Amino acid sequence: MELNQSNPRNSGLKAAIVVLALLLMGSLAYVYKLNQDKSAVDSSLSKTMTEKEKFQSELEAKIAEYDTAIADNTALKGELEEEQAKIVELLEKIKKSNGSVAELSKYKNEYVKLKREMDNLIAENNTLKEANVGLTKNLDSTTVLLSNAKTANDTLAAKNENLSKTVEKAQKLSVLNLTTLAVKQKSSGKQVDTDKATRADVLKISFTIAENQVAKTGDRLYFVQVIDSKNNVLGEKKTEAFGSTYLPYSFQKTVKYENKTVQVQEDLPVKNITAGSYFVNVFDKNGELVSKNSFQLR
Known part of the structure; x- marks a missing residue:
């Protein structure tokens, strides 16, 4: 069971x-x-x-x-x-x-x-490359033939260029003895030298153009630039363009040159000038700096 x-x-x-x-x-x-x-x-x-x-x-x-x-x-x-x-x-x-x-x-x-x-x-690029190689080979012989003539021409051109530079350099005029004198203009017309900025009302600027027998005779143009200690241009403050360059100047001076030494002098009236360093630069008609100097006023 x-x-x-x-x-x-x-x-x-x-x-x-x-x-x-x-x-x-x-x-x-x-x-x-x-x-x-x-x-x-x-x-x-x-x-x-x-x-x-x-x-x-x-x-x-x-x-x-x-x-x-x-x-x-x-x-x-x-x-x-x-x-x-x-x-x-x-x-x-x-x-x-x-x-x-x-x-x-x-x-x-x-x-x-x-x-x-x-x-x-x-x-297509490879085809062009091969064609260029072939063209280069064909031109090589012509290049060799022209090379001697080009070398002779280059030599002659170099001699002419050197001669031209020598003549140009010889014809350049030397600007010497750049000086600036501050004076006080009296009512009588007499000018008295001073080194104080507050008294000066005329800057007498002078320089010498040296004798050069190979230079061309004729008028020579110069731009005179006087700059104070605050980088301000004194005088006329006109501007002359030389290509893309602009030259601010105090006055310009035309000098008659006849292969002999020339003494150049110009009075620059001034007003309320301050003490400090002053810089005088002379540029020729091409805008090239040919002389520079500086002076102090107290």
């Missing part, structure tokens, strides 16, 4: 164990499937990134190829630079992309069109 009662319980326990075993096996199979799917995705992503890196390397190689062609400096240089810029732009797009298959496929199609244009340009 006891044996018959235990049989149903044993059967139920066995059934439960079987169900649990089946559930465990199902769970294990599901986990295995998930791991397989993850491995497949990882493999796909890895493959995609590898394709992206290979594509980038190919584009970088093409950019370098463009650099070589551009360095040839043929008539196609401008077109080569434009097409290279398109490749560079495409490379930047790829670097910023997520590397998906769809994006890579899109950019590869774009690259195919660019590469076709590149191949045509590179081929």
